Amino acid sequence: MSKKLWQPSLILKRNSNLFAFENYISKKLKIKFNRNYKNLLNWSIKNSPEFWSRFWDFSKIIGTKSKKKFRKSKIFYKNLFLPGSKLNFGENILSKNNKEKAVTFISENGFREERSWRQLNLNTNKISKFLKKINIKKGDRVAAYMPNTIETVEAFISTTSLGGIWSSCSPDFGSKGVIERFSQINPKVLFITDQYFYNGKKINVLKRLPEILKSIPSIKSVIISSYPGKKFIKNKNRFKKISLFKWNKLMQTNSEKINFKRFDFETELAILYSSGTTGKPKCICHRSGGVLIQHMKEHQLHCNIKENDNVFYFTTCGWMMWNWLVSSLASRASIVLFDGYPMFKSSDLLLKIAQKEKITLFGISAKYVDALRKFKPKLKYKFKLNKLRTICATGSPLSEESFQYVYKHIKKNVHLSSISGGTDIVSCFVLGNLYQPVNIGEIQNKGLALDVDVLSDKGKSLKNIKGELVCKNPFPSMPLKFWNDKNDIKFKNAYFNKFKNIWHHGDYAEIKNNGGYIIHGRSDTTLNPGGVRLGTAEIYSEVEKFKEIKESIVVGQSWDNDVRIVLFIVMSKNFLLTTKLINKIKLKIKKNTSPRHVPKKIIVVKDIPRTKSGKIVELAVKSKIEGSQIKNIEALANPEALEQYSNLKELNI
Numbered sequence: 001m002s003k004k005l006w007q008p009s010l011i012l013k014r015n016s017n018l019f020a021f022e023n024y025i026s027k028k029l030k031i032k033f034n035r036n037y038k039n040l041l042n043w044s045i046k047n048s049p050e051f052w053s054r055f056w057d058f059s060k061i062i063g064t065k066s067k068k069k070f071r072k073s074k075i076f077y078k079n080l081f082l083p084g085s086k087l088n089f090g091e092n093i094l095s096k097n098n099k100e101k102a103v104t105f106i107s108e109n110g111f112r113e114e115r116s117w118r119q120l121n122l123n124t125n126k127i128s129k130f131l132k133k134i135n136i137k138k139g140d141r142v143a144a145y146m147p148n149t150i151e152t153v154e155a156f157i158s159t160t161s162l163g164g165i166w167s168s169c170s171p172d173f174g175s176k177g178v179i180e181r182f183s184q185i186n187p188k189v190l191f192i193t194d195q196y197f198y199n200g201k202k203i204n205v206l207k208r209l210p211e212i213l214k215s216i217p218s219i220k221s222v223i224i225s226s227y228p229g230k231k232f233i234k235n236k237n238r239f240k241k242i243s244l245f246k247w248n249k250l251m252q253t254n255s256e257k258i259n260f261k262r263f264d265f266e267t268e269l270a271i272l273y274s275s276g277t278t279g280k281p282k283c284i285c286h287r288s289g290g291v292l293i294q295h296m297k298e299h300q301l302h303c304n305i306k307e308n309d310n311v312f313y314f315t316t317c318g319w320m321m322w323n324w325l326v327s328s329l330a331s332r333a334s335i336v337l338f339d340g341y342p343m344f345k346s347s348d349l350l351l352k353i354a355q356k357e358k359i360t361l362f363g364i365s366a367k368y369v370d371a372l373r374k375f376k377p378k379l380k381y382k383f384k385l386n387k388l389r390t391i392c393a394t395g396s397p398l399s400e401e402s403f404q405y406v407y408k409h410i411k412k413n414v415h416l417s418s419i420s421g422g423t424d425i426v427s428c429f430v431l432g433n434l435y436q437p438v439n440i441g442e443i444q445n446k447g448l449a450l451d452v453d454v455l456s457d458k459g460k461s462l463k464n465i466k467g468e469l470v471c472k473n474p475f476p477s478m479p480l481k482f483w484n485d486k487n488d489i490k491f492k493n494a495y496f497n498k499f500k501n502i503w504h505h506g507d508y509a510e511i512k513n514n515g516g517y518i519i520h521g522r523s524d525t526t527l528n529p530g531g532v533r534l535g536t537a538e539i540y541s542e543v544e545k546f547k548e549i550k551e552s553i554v555v556g557q558s559w560d561n562d563v564r565i566v567l568f569i570v571m572s573k574n575f576l577l578t579t580k581l582i583n584k585i586k587l588k589i590k591k592n593t594s595p596r597h598v599p600k601k602i603i604v605v606k607d608i609p610r611t612k613s614g615k616i617v618e619l620a621v622k623s624k625i626e627g628s629q630i631k632n633i634e635a636l637a638n639p640e641a642l643e644q645y646s647n648l649k650e651l652n653i
Contacts, residue, residue: 063087090161108340111229138163170316265289283483290476313363395531442516
């Protein structure tokens with residue numbers, strides 16, 4: 001039996017956006033749902049085009065909605081919602097223009113600044129005017145190597161207002177990680193910060209600029225912004241045929257009102273990146289209308305975000321949750337940005353911010369709750385958090401202990417919404433709602449209008465058994481394409497290779513009888529430490545540089561309610577694994593990829609299992625070290641190699 005942790009009150013249900021939407025649909029279509037989520041969900045799945053069309057009207061999306069609701073295609077991802085509709089993403093994000101607070105920035109050391117809606121509009125106008133001046137047009141790529149600051153939000157809105165395609169990486173990615181991503185999309189412009197801070201350490205980002213510009217010749221203009229509250233680091237570099245601009249100087253120009261041109265619903269919005277499991281990160285291109293309407297549905301109907309709410313998510317602008325957070329502005333809510341180490345000088349720093357800033361939705365990673373539980377086991381409602389209505393947790397599965405910790409130590413009367421989706425859909429497949437109770441260890445249900453299911457390898461629906469998470473019907477926030485993917489070969493291979501015309505997400509999941517979901521982690525070889533999806537290819541490319549190492553295999557080991565990276569290496573002849581070499585390997589990976597890529601364990605083995613075609617088999621090694629059944633062992637050329645991965649003492653500490 002599921003253990004109920006929280007139940008929404010009747011008053012909360014009746015005052016919710018979900019109830020308002022139910023009433024709206026009931027009156028329009030003469031259907032009764034009786035505040036029953038299952039009834040509303042089933043209707044939304046069976047009448048998906050009708051749902052999205054009605055939600056456009058309900059949420060008052062700014063644009064021109066076509067009369068046609070759906071254009072059917074035999075190819076799953078070619079199905080179109082609201083074909084012929086037009087909107088401007090930036091215009092919808094700038095949903096207000098008054099003196100009320102729109103965005104707040106807080107750094108780890110406590111520096112705080114805010115922008116009113118009017119200031120946000122003015123600054124966005126100035127950047128849009130500048131981008132037009134340097135001839136940025138619809139479809140041009142604009143890249144950002146920026147921390148989670150208000151300037152990054154303003155650059156994003158400006159880019160989308162002109163129909164440009166946005167792409168961002170956070171500064172904790174090293175030069176190589178940035179180059180691997182941005183070099184594939186040929187951006188014309190780069191927004192870059194001078195520096196950033198993490199756990200009290202200052203990191204100079206401008207030092208990386210020469211290497212980036214040398215490797216990405218398409219960049220012709222660079223805008224350098226100073227880190228908020230810090231003295232600007234002077235740029236001593238000079239580059240031929242590249243124009244350098246200072247953000248602060250652009251802010252001194254006159255603003256020019258944006259004439260929001262409305263683009264097709266399918267117009268490219270942003271390029272996000274896969275983790276790079278089997279090579280370079282894939283460039284996932286998302287569409288404007290689909291992302292906007294999906295995010296507004298999740299914000300309003302699932303998270304109950306209302307006008308003047310204060311929404312916070314702990315994220316960097318290299319993670320899809322940053323896009324999700326910024327989109328909250330379209331629902332006329334205010335957002336709070338935090339940049340830095342979430343436990344700088346105080347393990348409950350983010351909770352202090354939630355209290356002081358009167359946060360209504362507090363978004364964190366599952367790993368953060370787990371870390372808080374270990375640092376502060378006796379928090380015991382230290383903060384009143386009177387305004388807090390919703391806690392969202394994502395990134396990795398939220399453990400049962402963490403579910404209990406939230407209600408026993410953070411707040412009793414709060415909607416704990418564990419959510420799960422991904423960069424691939426820049427949104428959620430399963431998440432919360434205000435009609436159902438919160439049960440320990442479970443995500444409440446699937447999202448409205450999404451026919452999510454769990455299938456066996458043979459495509460049979462499963463209940464109370466682990467299987468593959470899928471979506472059986474098209475949805476607006478499906479990616480438009482992968483960049484540089486002729487005939488959609490990589491795209492089809494990523495999502496439609498396992499089940500015919502069904503979206504295969506790559507997560508192990510389980511559906512409970514009450515409709516709740518449990519996510520059991522990735523079913524592919526992507527690493528997922530701290531909830532951030534990372535690829536093995538980026539680690540291999542660094543390890544291969546060591547002459548001391550003959551070959552390697554890297555896997556994620558489920559450990560302590562998270563995933564830790566384990567690197568197995570075969571040593572070259574006449575070399576030994578020393579502490580000095582371990583430190584060198586870790587430093588190299590940290591410097592050229594990111595701190596998150598650094599393995600927690602480096603272990604010597606004699607051989608690495610391979611398929612008969614010579615490919616190393618990460619999933620087989622992962623299964624072996626975790627004691628799971630190994631699939632397709634007959635496909636291995638050297639199955640005996642797996643025995644050395646059993647019962648390793650190093651993996652039990």
